[in-house]
Each structure stands twice: as structure tokens, then as C-alpha cells.
Amino acid sequence: MNALLATVRRDILLALRRKSEVLTAVFFFVIVTSLFPLGIGPEPLLLKKIAPGILWVAALLATLLGLPRLFAADHVDGTLEQMALSPSPLGLLVAGKILAHWLLCGLPLVLLAPVLGLQFDLDASALGILTLALLLGTPLLSLIGAIGAALTLGVRGGGVLLALLVLPLYIPALIFGAGAVEAHIAGLDVGGHLSLLAAMLVLAAFFAPWATTAALRVALE
Amino acid sequence: MGNHGRFEGCIGVRQSIIHWFRFASPQSFYPLAGRMIPWFWAAAAISGIAGLWISFFVAPTDAQQGEGYRIIFVHVPASWMSMFIYLVMAFWAGLGLALNTRVSAMMAQALAPTGALMAALSLLTGAFWGKPMWGAWWVWDARLTSELILFFLYLGFMALQAAIDDPRRADKAGAILALVGVVNIPIIYFSVKWWNTLHQGSTINLTKAPSMAQTMLWGMLLMAFAFWMYSIAVALTRVRAIILERERHTEWVKHAVE
Numbered sequence: 001m002n003a004l005l006a007t008v009r010r011d012i013l014l015a016l017r018r019k020s021e022v023l024t025a026v027f028f029f030v031i032v033t034s035l036f037p038l039g040i041g042p043e044p045l046l047l048k049k050i051a052p053g054i055l056w057v058a059a060l061l062a063t064l065l066g067l068p069r070l071f072a073a074d075h076v077d078g079t080l081e082q083m084a085l086s087p088s089p090l091g092l093l094v095a096g097k098i099l100a101h102w103l104l105c106g107l108p109l110v111l112l113a114p115v116l117g118l119q120f121d122l123d124a125s126a127l128g129i130l131t132l133a134l135l136l137g138t139p140l141l142s143l144i145g146a147i148g149a150a151l152t153l154g155v156r157g158g159g160v161l162l163a164l165l166v167l168p169l170y171i172p173a174l175i176f177g178a179g180a181v182e183a184h185i186a187g188l189d190v191g192g193h194l195s196l197l198a199a200m201l202v203l204a205a206f207f208a209p210w211a212t213t214a215a216l217r218v219a220l221e
Numbered sequence: 222m223g224n225h226g227r228f229e230g231c232i233g234v235r236q237s238i239i240h241w242f243r244f245a246s247p248q249s250f251y252p253l254a255g256r257m258i259p260w261f262w263a264a265a266a267i268s269g270i271a272g273l274w275i276s277f278f279v280a281p282t283d284a285q286q287g288e289g290y291r292i293i294f295v296h297v298p299a300s301w302m303s304m305f306i307y308l309v310m311a312f313w314a315g316l317g318l319a320l321n322t323r324v325s326a327m328m329a330q331a332l333a334p335t336g337a338l339m340a341a342l343s344l345l346t347g348a349f350w351g352k353p354m355w356g357a358w359w360v361w362d363a364r365l366t367s368e369l370i371l372f373f374l375y376l377g378f379m380a381l382q383a384a385i386d387d388p389r390r391a392d393k394a395g396a397i398l399a400l401v402g403v404v405n406i407p408i409i410y411f412s413v414k415w416w417n418t419l420h421q422g423s424t425i426n427l428t429k430a431p432s433m434a435q436t437m438l439w440g441m442l443l444m445a446f447a448f449w450m451y452s453i454a455v456a457l458t459r460v461r462a463i464i465l466e467r468e469r470h471t472e473w474v475k476h477a478v479e
Binding site: 151152155156157161164165167168169171172175176179196207214215218219221 | 386413
């Protein structure tokens with residue numbers, strides 16, 4: 001457990017020394033969501049209807065933006081090989097890296113989403129559901145994305161390939177995450193959506209570090 | 222190549238079972254595949270011609286859909302194959318990952334383009350069917366959407382394998398991706414289905430299949446059989462090419478090509 005926390009602390013420290021990388025994804029999220037009203041038009045009713053989808057798709061893309069960096073730097077300078085050789089299980093260290101990635105790339109999106117939701121005229125309770133759904137959904141995105149990041153490590157055209165591999169797997173999170181907010185706006189119960197998101201998160205938390213570790217071992221061979 | 226000899230040497234009693242592992246070696250699988258391919262092609266051609274004849278000339282015109290319904294004789298088998306091939310591909314990929322058998326991984330690689338072709342064919346024929354029946358090339362129906370996502374999964378698998386130069390690493394990475402995809406397919410399917418029912422009224426319902434005439438069913442079954450045989454024949458042909466390419470440094474390939 002100490003090894004996991006040490007990995008989290010190390011990755012966060014490294015990221016804070018190079019703030020621009022983290023901030024890029026956050027600004028990307030803000031800019032993309034602000035582009036949609038410009039493309040669609042300023043009708044409040046329409047914008048309110050499409051807000052959950054826009055915010056979720058933007059969150060997907062912003063998470064994707066940070067993924068190639070998850071293992072790349074450690075792979076280049078040999079840290080990853082040291083991790084694979086270290087006495088702590090690689091799966092635990094990988095889980096730490098994924099957690100750090102979520103804290104750096106996912107959590108800022110969760111915190112920003114309510115502010116951006118105001119742009120789309122969502123009311124307070126809808127903003128609450130949106131934040132809750134993102135809180136459950138963004139770790140899921142980091143976990144699934146880590147598998148893709150490990151598979152494309154050091155591969156030609158890795159960034160675009162990563163999007164091709166990971167985005168289809170993100171679809172369930174998108175459907176239930178955006179669906180929760182839409183159901184709330186329509187006056188339906190959101191418990192089912194959030195429970196399914198949580199179930200997928202638990203499933204991914206169990207399997208994804210394992211699959212990521214297997215993929216990293218393939219890349220390190 | 223050396224493995225099967227060792228196996229057979231140590232475990233003489235279980236010879237009949239172990240014997241099958243012989244074909245896990247590219248050298249012995251290559252001629253076996255070569256001998257099987259003509260039979261599968263012949264079966265595909267015969268059942269394909271019979272199936273097309275029944276579906277175009279024998280099967281009655283549908284009371285509601287007219288002649289346009291006949292595209293389902295291609296559409297339905299293609300959809301079945303696209304889903305089934307992904308499972309088979311993941312099975313071979315997983316086997317290759319677990320047992321480190323090279324032919325299994327090559328088989329998975331050989332199946333992917335055929336699976337993608339079937340998914341594309343299913344989407345295309347679905348669009349041709351949808352235009353006269355629904356008045357739209359595309360609707361966001363749960364089945365159409367899942368098929369599209371399945372097509373993306375095939376593309377991802379093929380792109381990942383193509384991007385990695387080292388074939389061993391490409392096999393293993395592809396296998397992990399295929400297995401992750403197999404776990405996700407039911408989740409994706411049910412989420413898309415639920416999303417669809419939430420958003421769309423029951424304007425279009427694909428599931429209520431009208432009771433099918435006997436000849437229609439025969440046409441469908443024959444076409445499905447033809448697609449099976451075609452897929453196997455093409456996959457075996459492709460796996461032979463992959464074997465030759467990957468084993469080009471060996472002596473037996475030099476002899477085989479001569």
C-alpha cells in the first residue's frame with residue numbers, strides 16, 4: 001500500500017513541476033465545451049438539452065489527451081523497467097499511476113463541470129447529478145484508458161491509435177453518465193444510471209490494473 | 222516446431238490427444254491448411270449458389286416489404302458472422318497468449334479482416350435495406366449502433382497489430398485488446414440497447430420477426446452456411462500467407478516456396 005501511495009505522490013509531484021501538461025487538458029475541456037454553443041447557436045432550450053452529452057464527450061476527449069503521457073516518460077527513462085523489477089507487485093504501482101492520473105486529469109474536470117454547466121443553463125440539482133456522474137465516471141475513463149496507453153506504449157502513431165482503441169470502450173460510461181443527467185432533467189430516477197456507473201467502476205478497478213500490467217509486460221519485453 | 226517432438230517423446234500414452242498439438246506448429250499446419258482450403262471453397266461456392274438461387278427465385282415475395290427484403294439473405298448471415306468471428310478471434314488470441322502457440326496468434330490475426338469485412342457488409346446492406354423500409358439510410362437503433370461499435374473494435378485490433386513491428390509483441394498486445402473487447406461487448410451491447418429504449422419510442426422495431434416462410438428459412442440457412450465456409454476458407458488462405466511471411470527465415474519455407 002505504501003508503494004501505491006509513494007507512486008501517487010511521485011507522479012503528482014512530477015506533474016506539478018510541469019504544470020502546463022495538466023493545465024492543457026483542463027483548458028481543452030473548457031474550450032471544447034465553449035465551442036458547441038458557438039457552432040449550434042445560443043438557444044437556451046436546445047443547449048440545456050444537449051449539455052450533458054457535450055460535457056461528457058468533452059470529458060472523454062480531455063481524458064484521452066492526458067493518456068499518452070501516463071507511461072511514456074517512465075518508459076523512455078527506464079523507470080518503468082525498474083518498477084517491473086521492484087519487489088512491490090507491478091500491478092500495485094500501476095494502480096498508483098492510474099490513481100495519480102485521475103487526480104491530475106479527472107478530478108479537475110469533475111470540479112470544473114458544474115461551472116461549465118452554468119453556461120448551458122443547467123439548474124443546481126442537475127449540476128449536482130452531473131458532478132456525481134463525472135465523479136464515478138472519470139476514474140472509469142482513467143482505468144480503461146490505462147489499458148490502451150499500455151498497449152500503445154512506444155508504438156508508431158501511438159496517440160491516434162490510442163483514441164481508436166479506447167473510445168469504443170468508453171461508450172458505456174458516456175451513455176450512463178450523460179444519461180443520468182438527462183434522466184434527471186426529464187424527471188426520472190437516476191439511481192439506476194449511477195448504480196451502473198458505479199458497478200462498471202468497481203469492475204474496471206479490479207480488472208483494468210491487471211490488464212494494464214499484462215500489456216506493460218508485453219511492451220517491456 | 223521442436224515442441225511437438227518433445228511432447229510426443231515424453232507422453233507416449235496420451236499420443237492420440239497430444240497428436241493434435243502437432244498442428245500448433247506452423248510447419249505442420251501450413252500443408253494441412255493447404256489441403257483443407259479447396260474443400261471449404263467448394264462448400265462455400267455450392268451452398269452460396271444454392272442459397273442465392275433460393276433467396277432470389279424460390280423464396281416468395283414478402284407481403285409487407287416486397288422484393289426489397291431479399292437483401293436480408295446477405296445481411297443476416299453477415300451480421301451473425303461479424304459477431305461470431307470476434308469471439309473466435311478472441312478465443313485464438315487468448316489461447317495464443319496462454320499457451321504461447323504461434324499459429325493461434327496468426328489465426329487471430331487472419332480472422333480480423335474477415336470479421337471487419339462482415340461488419341462492414343452488415344452495415345452497408347443494413348443501410349440499403351433501411352432506405353426503402355424506413356426511409357432512412359441510418360437510424361440510431363441499438364443493433365445498428367452495436368454493429369458499428371463492433372466494426373470500430375475490429376479496426377482497433379487491426380490498427381494495433383499493424384502499428385507494432387515485432388510480431389510477437391503485436392500478437393500479445395492484440396490478444397490483450399481482443400480479450401478486453403470480449404469482456405466489453407456485452408456491456409456495450411446492453412448499454413446501447415438501454416440508451417436506445419430511453420431515447421427513442423418504439424417507432425422501429427427490428428426484433429418482431431414475421432413468421433418466415435419455409436423456403437425463406439432454407440435460403441437463410443444456406444447463405445449462413447456459405448458465409449461460414451467462405452470465412453474459414455479465407456482465414457485459412459490468409460493464415461498461410463502470414464505463416465510464410467513470419468517463418469521466411471526457416472529452411473522449410475524456402476523449400477515450400479520453391
